[in-house]
Amino acid sequence: MKTFFTLILLVIVLASCSNDKKITTDLINNPLTANENADAVAMPVLEVAQDFFDFGEMHQKESVSTEFILKNTGDAPLLIRSAKGSCGCTVPEWPKEPVAVGDEAIIAVTFNSGNKKGKQNQTVTLVTNAIPSTKVLTIKGTVLVPETE
Numbered sequence: 001m002k003t004f005f006t007l008i009l010l011v012i013v014l015a016s017c018s019n020d021k022k023i024t025t026d027l028i029n030n031p032l033t034a035n036e037n038a039d040a041v042a043m044p045v046l047e048v049a050q051d052f053f054d055f056g057e058m059h060q061k062e063s064v065s066t067e068f069i070l071k072n073t074g075d076a077p078l079l080i081r082s083a084k085g086s087c088g089c090t091v092p093e094w095p096k097e098p099v100a101v102g103d104e105a106i107i108a109v110t111f112n113s114g115n116k117k118g119k120q121n122q123t124v125t126l127v128t129n130a131i132p133s134t135k136v137l138t139i140k141g142t143v144l145v146p147e148t149e
Contacts (some may be wrong), residue, residue, distance in 0.1 A: 044099075045074035046130040048137070053109075055141035060113050068107040068124075068137050072099045079129040083107060089114055090122040090139060113143040 053066040072078035077098035085091055093108040109124055124137040 042076040043074050044072050044076045044078035044101075044128070044130045046078060046126075046128055046135055047071045047073050048135065051136070052138040052140065055111065055139065057142045057144055058113055059144050059146060060115060060117065063110055063112045064139075064141075065108060065110045066139065068109065070099065070105045070107060072101055072103055072105075074130065075101055076129075077101065078105075080105070080107075081127045081129070083124055083126050085109075086123040086125075089116065090124060092124045092137075094126070107137065109137065109139060111139050116143045117145045118143060 047070070049069050049071070051068065053068070055064045055066070058064055070078075070080075077100055079098050080094045080096075083092040083094040089112045091110050091112075095105045099105045107124065107126070111120070111122055113120070119140070119142050121138065121140045123139070126135040126137065127133060128135065
């Protein structure tokens with residue numbers, strides 16, 4: 001009986017070692033692979049004049065808004081696929097249409113302090129078609145707690 005199980009295990013191992021499948025690179029169609037024509041691919045380039053905003057001090061339950069100015073300095077349209085705040089208190093608004101080559105776009109961000117207190121460091125993460133595909137914008141400051149009498 002032990003020999004029978006050993007024989008079955010040996011057959012399974014030998015059958016799984018057959019290399020009938022060939023792995024090719026035909027499945028990968030990346031225009032930025034390491035070849036001599038990689039510079040010829042038109043790509044957007046995302047530039048941000050200032051990627052942080054310090055709102056200083058504010059009181060609880062107040063809101064502050066700011067705008068981040070982005071520019072596409074590449075040679076293809078820039079798509080902002082999403083913009084996500086680090087919490088529900090940080091809400092971004094971004095253009096849904098492509099940003100043409102040489103054009104600017106505005107990301108409007110509103111921070112609502114709610115019941116938060118102390119130092120705050122909130123972020124908005126942009127996902128784009130540029131490389132790198134993510135860009136993080138930061139809002140920081142201090143939320144003051146009102147004194148109770």
